[in-house]
Amino acid sequence: MTVIYDLEHITTYRYRNPVTFGEHRAIFLPSANYGGRILSYSLSTNVSSKVRWMMDTLSNNVAVIEFSEPSQELIVTYRLRGEHFGIRGIAEFPLDPRAKEVPMQYTPDEWLDLAMFMRPHAEDPDGSLAAWTKSFVEGDQDDTLDVLKRMMDSIWNTMTYQARDTQGTQSPSETLRLRSGTCRDYAWLMVEALRRLGLACRFVSGYLYDEALDGGDIGLMGSGATHAWLQIYLPGAGWRSYDPTNRITEGFDLIRVAIARHPGQVIPLAGSWFGETEDYLGMEVKVSIHKLGTLPEFEAGK
Numbered sequence: 001m002t003v004i005y006d007l008e009h010i011t012t013y014r015y016r017n018p019v020t021f022g023e024h025r026a027i028f029l030p031s032a033n034y035g036g037r038i039l040s041y042s043l044s045t046n047v048s049s050k051v052r053w054m055m056d057t058l059s060n061n062v063a064v065i066e067f068s069e070p071s072q073e074l075i076v077t078y079r080l081r082g083e084h085f086g087i088r089g090i091a092e093f094p095l096d097p098r099a100k101e102v103p104m105q106y107t108p109d110e111w112l113d114l115a116m117f118m119r120p121h122a123e124d125p126d127g128s129l130a131a132w133t134k135s136f137v138e139g140d141q142d143d144t145l146d147v148l149k150r151m152m153d154s155i156w157n158t159m160t161y162q163a164r165d166t167q168g169t170q171s172p173s174e175t176l177r178l179r180s181g182t183c184r185d186y187a188w189l190m191v192e193a194l195r196r197l198g199l200a201c202r203f204v205s206g207y208l209y210d211e212a213l214d215g216g217d218i219g220l221m222g223s224g225a226t227h228a229w230l231q232i233y234l235p236g237a238g239w240r241s242y243d244p245t246n247r248i249t250e251g252f253d254l255i256r257v258a259i260a261r262h263p264g265q266v267i268p269l270a271g272s273w274f275g276e277t278e279d280y281l282g283m284e285v286k287v288s289i290h291k292l293g294t295l296p297e298f299e300a301g302k
Helices: 108-118 128-134 144-158 172-178 183-195 295-300
Strands: 002-026 036-045 049-055 061-067 071-085 201-208 226-234 238-243 254-260 269-274 280-294
Touching: 036 061, 108 201, 108 226, 128 172, 128 183, 144 183, 172 183, 183 201, 183 226, 183 238, 201 238, 201 280, 226 254, 238 254
Parallel strands: none
Antiparallel strands: 002 061, 002 071, 002 269, 002 280, 036 071, 049 061, 201 226, 201 254, 226 238
8 A cells, every 4th residue: 555644843952042053964854765755855944054965874865954043943844745655464574494593594795785784783781681682592493583573572561661852772781671761772672682693683763654643643652753663684585674662563654764773873863052051941853744645545636
């Protein structure tokens, strides 16, 4: 099914006195892939600015914003209209025989291409991450899809989703200690655990479409905001999405914007400002995603 949707993402920073702004980088525009297509997009600011576009080392679209005047308020607004090609329910996909069990066997070419996504990035000072990871493998050979399912189920059943406004991502060991976190904390925990089992994983930033939002309800955790999950490279199936926050594998609801080795590479909006520390009053983020209809319905209504 192809869904046409409108997305609006507004970030507002407020200050006690006028401050000046350094360069900001915005990552909100999905890269071209088989999962969707961008029909139109825009980026605007309330402060006079210049915008140039670049593609980073992982082929993510990045808007570089340069501001030319000070202000007590900075508002950055992204809007886009897109097509999303989704699949209802749990996605089924074939695996090569060498991918059906952990430890998995990658070819030499795959090793070269995937090495940066296989190398653990986070520290594990108390060994808690290693111990948690080990609990999902029982012998010399373990069914790959079963390991992935049990890890997602464990996060779902033993941890509490806790939204927070502050930027940044908890370390995996902190998430295990607190037994709570946001979507990005859960995704990062699972990425680093699976890398320790020899699987190639990458962190994914994007949006979560939830039909319930169009009716005024919230059905999925993390919907109505930026969202994070992970992708795992499984020979035979390729890069497959896993969302431990909602126990989604691929499916209909995930709109991918950017991929990364670690969460710090794909912050939706990041930059600097110059003023007194006490001038900063806070940040507010509003994200809305609305379905305009399926493709035949949308074209008929034009």
